[in-house]
Amino acid sequence: MFEPMWLSPKVIRPIVGTRRFYIEGLDFQDPVAARIYRELLDFFGASQAADRQCADLVFIMNSAALPAERDGAYRIHTEGDCVCIEGNTATALLYGLYGWVRRKACGQQIDDFESVPNQALRMIDHWDQTDGSVERGYAGESIFFGVLGSNSHADFRNFPDRRQDDPFRGDLARVTAYARLLASIGINAIALNNVNVRGEAKKLIVEPYLDRVAVLADIFGQFGIRVFLSVNFASPIDVGGLSTADPLADEVSAWWEKIVDNVYQRIPAFGGFLVKADAEGEPGPMRYGRTHVDGANMLARPLSRHGGLVIWRAFVYDCNQDWRDRSLDRAKSAYENFIGLDGLFAENVVLQVKFGPIDFQVSEPANPLIGRMTHTNLMIEFQITAEYLGQQIDVNYVLPQWLAMTNWDTCAPQVDARVKAVVPKLCLVSAHTGFAGVSNVGMDDNWTGNTLAQANLYGFGRMCWDPDATAGSILDEWMTLTFPGLRGPAREAVSEIMLTSNKTFKNYTAPLGVGFMVKPGLHYGVDVNGYEYDRWGTYHFADRDGIGVDRTQSTGTGFTAQYHQALEERFEHAETTPDDLLLFFHHLPYDHVLHDGQTLIQHIYSSHFEGVKEVERYITLWKKVKGLIPQADWENVADRLQAQKADAVEWRDQINTYFHRMSGVPDRLGRKIYA
């Protein structure tokens, strides 16, 4: 059975279950309204008041209650013992319910409190595949899809007519719990299937699979979450039997129109399509000599009639790069491919941009498109699943990194030019912008493989809603809600582990923003040269004299020119580049002196020794937690900390030996570096 995560009955039922509620102004034909009712009665065990006067928990649907600019905003005030939650939509009231419970549980002020989501689209992207596997998943199989009998947790009773080859798992109790968890942190959109749309997944947009999708969409819809599907751009050929997928061919757009109309007939609240086109071998409009605009707008047209969106990924680059050609620079790809298309995309097209210019590394600058692409709706893509960040074996609470990204100053000519501000501001339609996170959940009992990785899912939702929150405040909430028994030194221990974990991971992996150095394909574990002579465009260029990628205009690839001037000037020079990003922008000699006064080579050695020490410290700290959280969770993390230590030791030794062999420079402190 799956864990409750941050909706622990121990914590939340005492808050709500004692209340008598009253709901005002809601139309119970609205599935979200019906859901609030059921949540209060069934999930929280509250009782219904006969009238408003004898209620002490009142929900008021009031379309004028809050500014309409941000769907989902709610206000809470108290009248004596009575708590009033106001919102201008049913979903806002649902958020208000969970927001009140959370604030109450966490001892936060609840009287006269107004909460407005920062980002309009707060989306989870699943890279789940119809065979049950999850691309870059580290927590068991997909909770949506799976081959019959492939997962011992599976509950197949929900689709009585499930056939042997039905790819849907049908574990609707789990899906409902998941939808509730997501709604409780403000998520309002979800893509069910992987952006690499292969095999049976191509047919999710048509019957009979569409009927199955509709069942899931109904559940998510009750929680105010719109369901999206990833589609293959070649579907007109592969699914429709046409001879082309050319977006300018009449039969192609007619085919998509029919598909879209049918989807909306079945799922009126359908969100739209997520598309990876012309990237890493996936088909797209460029196969027909057309542009991304041609492709996206063709799909946008029929969707716009139903209020649907096209989410078009900007993760387009040459994945057959020649390592010999140092003038090439993958970091420049998104900007080069899309900046010229700014202003040409339809109003219901959203360009989904990875937060950094490469690929979810532990240290990357922001993608230069953000703050530059000012007439296009952007969605920033984060990766909750820890593909490059320890794969939910190594503990890595990633909020400090994400919040640094959302607070990154793009230096666009705006009063507030930080990422979180320019995304909803510099666009066509603010409601069509936001943040997306690639899911880290699977069929594991604890949902996320490593129990501590639940905090990243929780934190992602909270960050979308309120990026002014701190990593510490979000962590505090998560700990209080998830582990009510966690107090005193044990709680401080978890806090200490979590808040330093992202930096620790950075310390023992690839140094100073140079990235990669991971095992090819797997992306876990050290392999200094794993990608150095490969086609993926991710190199460190270490030689006996120095290391790093020169992306300056004066001597390098010129990537720095893609930023607004103030950033461009900062990154053009090693002196003004933050140490964390130093090797992302510069190729430097091993004796280059960092801002902290260490040489580059000494920093490499020291950070790697320190990284391992930190993990060893975590193992000691974790012992304090024993007995204060469920034993299974404690062991889950204790086991992974041992694996993390082995991983960190291997990183330390291989990196240090590699660079000692290269540089010939001994460690200033005489620590053990293997020859």
Added chain:
Amino acid sequence: MFEPMWLSPKVIRPIVGTRRFYIEGLDFQDPVAARIYRELLDFFGASQAADRQCADLVFIMNSAALPAERDGAYRIHTEGDCVCIEGNTATALLYGLYGWVRRKACGQQIDDFESVPNQALRMIDHWDQTDGSVERGYAGESIFFGVLGSNSHADFRNFPDRRQDDPFRGDLARVTAYARLLASIGINAIALNNVNVRGEAKKLIVEPYLDRVAVLADIFGQFGIRVFLSVNFASPIDVGGLSTADPLADEVSAWWEKIVDNVYQRIPAFGGFLVKADAEGEPGPMRYGRTHVDGANMLARPLSRHGGLVIWRAFVYDCNQDWRDRSLDRAKSAYENFIGLDGLFAENVVLQVKFGPIDFQVSEPANPLIGRMTHTNLMIEFQITAEYLGQQIDVNYVLPQWLAMTNWDTCAPQVDARVKAVVPKLCLVSAHTGFAGVSNVGMDDNWTGNTLAQANLYGFGRMCWDPDATAGSILDEWMTLTFPGLRGPAREAVSEIMLTSNKTFKNYTAPLGVGFMVKPGLHYGVDVNGYEYDRWGTYHFADRDGIGVDRTQSTGTGFTAQYHQALEERFEHAETTPDDLLLFFHHLPYDHVLHDGQTLIQHIYSSHFEGVKEVERYITLWKKVKGLIPQADWENVADRLQAQKADAVEWRDQINTYFHRMSGVPDRLGRKIYA
């Protein structure tokens, strides 16, 4: 349909088909005798003479014809137009038939010719698996095993009762052709299945699979080839349901005795068992605190009653080595594990030793056990399938390397201390020694993936029989037999390509005996550090100053001490170590001067530039061959030469760039090395 390889009807039928044969002294109850008869009538189309007088091809079984010391020897003499082939066994006469045809086709002297095989056991080891895959196979699926429908070439009609889950392919026409091809080059033993015995393969020793094995054994038996099976040492548990596989437990030896007796009841000419024990994770006697001797002799006991052998692999090493510990040396493993057991193995145990101390690299010294292990039967293991030698994509005629190995002087105190001489001499029973080669054939029409790789299979058999032959003479035979139309400059072109190909491959891959630098797992293509920080014990230790493994006694791992004194002294010093093996034995600075006057680093650069140039030359040379061999064969090689060129270019550039980055030394000739 499969190619005839070196038994081309065009070449051999004109020689035999015109003859009238007479067979004297053979018992046609002997399946080999019956086979000779069928070969002459059906395969060659000859006719039977009514009596000896009107015959012009006479086979004389004469047990006193030749010295009994080498089974299979034959003598040919002519009486006018009549050719007489004499031998002391039916198999010898079969060898004589094919030997005569070959010599005749190749224009070699045939009158009064005596041929004695050099090695007693001339064995092919298949690493075929019951699912149809071939470990390290590069020529399609297994010709013996396969899942129904998995290979379009499969002919399933031969076992009328074949079930869906029957792992036997049942393509008996192909097996018969294969047995004929092997017999024609003198092979007399074959192991049907992989030494890693997993899954269904464990059950080959019992019914119903044993019945299927018997069908194959009957076919091979007709050609004088004894069939062996690889067995899993844990079979008493996995197959027999016992609780232990302890070789000293009575129930274990009783179980094996029953198994062996049953196998021989079904297959009287069964060869014996091939065993990989306590190696790379496979089970073995050491799991029970027993020795290799305990394990091998326990199996040998029941086999000895039927004339069967235990072939016990000496490929035992720690595959969980720590790269940090430079005192460890995988090269020392075979010697360290087995030298103390010399003289303890039973007379029908054969220790199978890989020719080099590591693993079939393009440049390795001989295994020091050879010439040192003097009271044990040895079989030297070669790898015909080109796992590390280009995987039948890159052309690599390996006979020059193999013949150098068989002619390697072990410096044992013997008149002739070369490998080929000490193997049959320093042992318990000369008839239980020999050479084994890991098969390179599969279901591909041309059997070996690259048509030119047929020459390695041909050459292996010929080398076992006559290691005094040269790589050139063996190649000449193979070309004449396989491509009768190949003459003049085209023939010279093939000759030139083949005879230089092994050196060319050596040139563009890991330098000077250091080995590996291949893609992990795959073993094809360059990855300089692919194994450098891994657990397999195969390192190059390159740093900014030098490269190589110090295996000397004075400063290194002491491996050199495992050789006889003269070799030990030679390898202990860089000055007396052949350049080819320099980095196998020594860690040397990049400016070390080789025997040819170049520095080490300059040699690395130059050999890699030259390697690619050679492959480019092969492409040009191969054009001369067009039209003179079947078009499919020509294209097969032409395509692979292009792939080989891409491979060689990648090796050249990655190796040169890597060592340029490391050493900082420019190429003396200013050729292009990428930064």
